[in-house]
Amino acid sequence: MRTRKFVNDPTSPSRTRALSLARAAEQLHAKLLKARQLQQMTQKQIAELQGVKQPTVAAFERYDNDPKLSSILSYAHAVGATISMSVEIDGVEVELGWSPIAQVDVPFARLGRLEGRPTLAPVRLVMQLAA
Amino acid sequence: MARESRTTDPSGAPYRWELYTAGAIRLVENELDDCLQARCRTQAEYDRFRSLVEARLERASHGGLGVFDETAPEPVVTQPALWEMRWSFGSSRELRMYHAEPETVPDLLFAVKYHWKDFKGLSQADKELRQNTEMAEAAQRFRRSSYYSAPDEENDPN
Numbered sequence: 001m002r003t004r005k006f007v008n009d010p011t012s013p014s015r016t017r018a019l020s021l022a023r024a025a026e027q028l029h030a031k032l033l034k035a036r037q038l039q040q041m042t043q044k045q046i047a048e049l050q051g052v053k054q055p056t057v058a059a060f061e062r063y064d065n066d067p068k069l070s071s072i073l074s075y076a077h078a079v080g081a082t083i084s085m086s087v088e089i090d091g092v093e094v095e096l097g098w099s100p101i102a103q104v105d106v107p108f109a110r111l112g113r114l115e116g117r118p119t120l121a122p123v124r125l126v127m128q129l130a131a
Numbered sequence: 132m133a134r135e136s137r138t139t140d141p142s143g144a145p146y147r148w149e150l151y152t153a154g155a156i157r158l159v160e161n162e163l164d165d166c167l168q169a170r171c172r173t174q175a176e177y178d179r180f181r182s183l184v185e186a187r188l189e190r191a192s193h194g195g196l197g198v199f200d201e202t203a204p205e206p207v208v209t210q211p212a213l214w215e216m217r218w219s220f221g222s223s224r225e226l227r228m229y230h231a232e233p234e235t236v237p238d239l240l241f242a243v244k245y246h247w248k249d250f251k252g253l254s255q256a257d258k259e260l261r262q263n264t265e266m267a268e269a270a271q272r273f274r275r276s277s278y279y280s281a282p283d284e285e286n287d288p289n
Contacts, residue, residue, distance in 0.1 A: 004164070006167070006171060008164055008177075012178070014175055014178045015178045015181070017178075018178040018181070018183075019185060019186065021182070022185065022186035023189070025183075025186070026186045026190045026195075033198060033199070037199045043200075058201065061201070063196040064217040066219050
């Protein structure tokens with residue numbers, strides 16, 4: 001007689017949520033690999049951009065890899081991709097009440113006037129575009 | 132020459148999964164459940180692991196497990212050819228599944244065995260013995276199935 005501690009119910013909210021997350025993970029990984037293919041880049045080129053060895057890229061690309069978020073972002077950046085993310089509860093997106101901050105670089109501004117001589121120095125202007 | 136697994140070949144996708152049964156007993160389905168029942172600590176973990184298995188099987192059915200410019204993995208067993216799929220649930224929990232791809236049924240992925248690769252504390256020789264036992268059982272199940280057709284050399288009494 002098989003002992004069963006846990007219920008195998010594919011329709012339970014926990015299970016459907018888990019399946020959605022698992023599918024998202026598989027899709028993300030497969031799409032990143034597809035991005036490299038579309039960009040016609042080699043593992044060696046990706047490795048050079050990431051500052052790692054080619055076998056590290058090969059290991060990342062294995063389907064049974066369980067990569068860290070930092071590895072995912074690094075690989076995405078190297079293949080020239082961005083990633084869109086959405087966190088939802090029961091289909092409703094979780095809102096933070098703030099939006100990403102846009103940074104505008106103003107490369108040259110006059111500083112140093114107090115010293116009596118004009119100098120050029122970079123200034124980074126940070127703007128919050130939306131609350 | 133080893134054939135590329137359908138799980139890494141999108142050109143023939145989608146493929147369909149079928150699980151080995153022994154008569155009315157859903158042996159492979161039960162085996163997966165037994166594996167997860169034995170190692171999961173909570174219902175939520177069971178649901179997560181089960182879903183990770185399912186999502187990867189879906190990806191495989193689309194031929195999506197390969198890397199476009201990498202050599203596809205070879206079968207882990209030959210005569211009959213069986214391929215291995217893997218899941219890692221943390222460093223100490225690695226699930227393995229063996230499947231066949233009968234040449235007579237071009238859209239089929241036929242799952243024949245699940246097991247945990249958990250050989251901690253065993254010697255290298257014992258690890259290999261345990262792994263070989265699992266693969267031998269998987270091969271035996273495939274041979275017992277209706278999808279198996281023996282190659283000519285196996286039918287040859289000489």
